[in-house]
Amino acid sequence: MNEADILQLPSMPLASPSYSRGPYRFIDREYLIITYESDPDAIRAQLPEPLEPDGSNTVLYEFIKMPDSSGFGSYTESGIVIPATFNREAVNFTSQMYLDIEAPISGGREIWGFPKKLAQPTLDVCEDTLTGTLCYAGERVAMGTMRYKQEQITYDLKGEMVCTSCLETLTKKMGKTQVNLKFIPDVDGSPAIAQLVAYNLSDIEVKGAWSGPARLHLVPHVNAPVADLPVKKVIGGMHFVADLTLPYGCVLHDYLETSQKEKKVA
Numbered sequence: 001m002n003e004a005d006i007l008q009l010p011s012m013p014l015a016s017p018s019y020s021r022g023p024y025r026f027i028d029r030e031y032l033i034i035t036y037e038s039d040p041d042a043i044r045a046q047l048p049e050p051l052e053p054d055g056s057n058t059v060l061y062e063f064i065k066m067p068d069s070s071g072f073g074s075y076t077e078s079g080i081v082i083p084a085t086f087n088r089e090a091v092n093f094t095s096q097m098y099l100d101i102e103a104p105i106s107g108g109r110e111i112w113g114f115p116k117k118l119a120q121p122t123l124d125v126c127e128d129t130l131t132g133t134l135c136y137a138g139e140r141v142a143m144g145t146m147r148y149k150q151e152q153i154t155y156d157l158k159g160e161m162v163c164t165s166c167l168e169t170l171t172k173k174m175g176k177t178q179v180n181l182k183f184i185p186d187v188d189g190s191p192a193i194a195q196l197v198a199y200n201l202s203d204i205e206v207k208g209a210w211s212g213p214a215r216l217h218l219v220p221h222v223n224a225p226v227a228d229l230p231v232k233k234v235i236g237g238m239h240f241v242a243d244l245t246l247p248y249g250c251v252l253h254d255y256l257e258t259s260q261k262e263k264k265v266a
Helices: 003-007 040-046 102-112 164-174 255-265
Strands: 024-037 058-069 073-086 089-099 116-118 120-126 129-136 139-147 153-155 178-185 191-199 202-212 214-218 233-246 250-254
Touching: 024 139, 024 214, 040 073, 058 120, 058 129, 058 139, 073 102, 073 120, 073 129, 073 178, 089 102, 102 116, 102 178, 139 233, 164 202, 164 233, 191 255, 214 233, 250 255
Parallel strands: 089 116, 089 178
Antiparallel strands: 024 058, 024 233, 058 073, 073 089, 120 129, 129 139, 139 214, 153 202, 178 191, 191 250, 202 233
16 A cells, blocks of 8 residues: 555555545434533533633533434434533533444544543433433443423424424524544654544434423443533423534644743743
């Protein structure tokens, strides 16, 4: 394999790349998102500077099933997203993510800096309840539940749109700027990449959306510390299904560049 061939690879390993080249299209991506009030000090501790808390003291706990994901396959993920601000712009910071297959873990970490780890998340309809769970190293560390399509239908998969403004608001929220901390060490262990990376989902088509009461239970675990952002009060749940595209991102902030500038000034 020559240099030109190497530079055309979409990912490692060269004999069988873990994922293809993007952008990446997701069909029938199903979400259970539970919004809850948490501890402001714990939120501050999870946000890397120069991100700032948005003042709401809220956290989003997500369970997402992705049955048809180009380049990645079929998988489920679960994790924590924190509403924040960057230069006074509202953004969402991805704090923790747990997935059940290798391809999107590799791609997510290497391209966008998603904080992905291998675990066992699920999202299923259990009788009359939409239930999301997360197990890590054989222990359940999270469980979220919501009544299945019983409350405040904003859009019905088989019926007509009930609330146009609700659907537009949800689509706008899904297109909100998302931010990850991308950190990749060099061969000597020093930082090779240390960046805040931003991206915006595009080509969003919401196929169904329902909101209503929800519950969330988090269990302390050293390697899956979702409970480090404790649940003070559950605000509500949102269940929706959508098609969307995950494009490549951009660098919001480069810590290595900032550090070098500070050294020169000093």
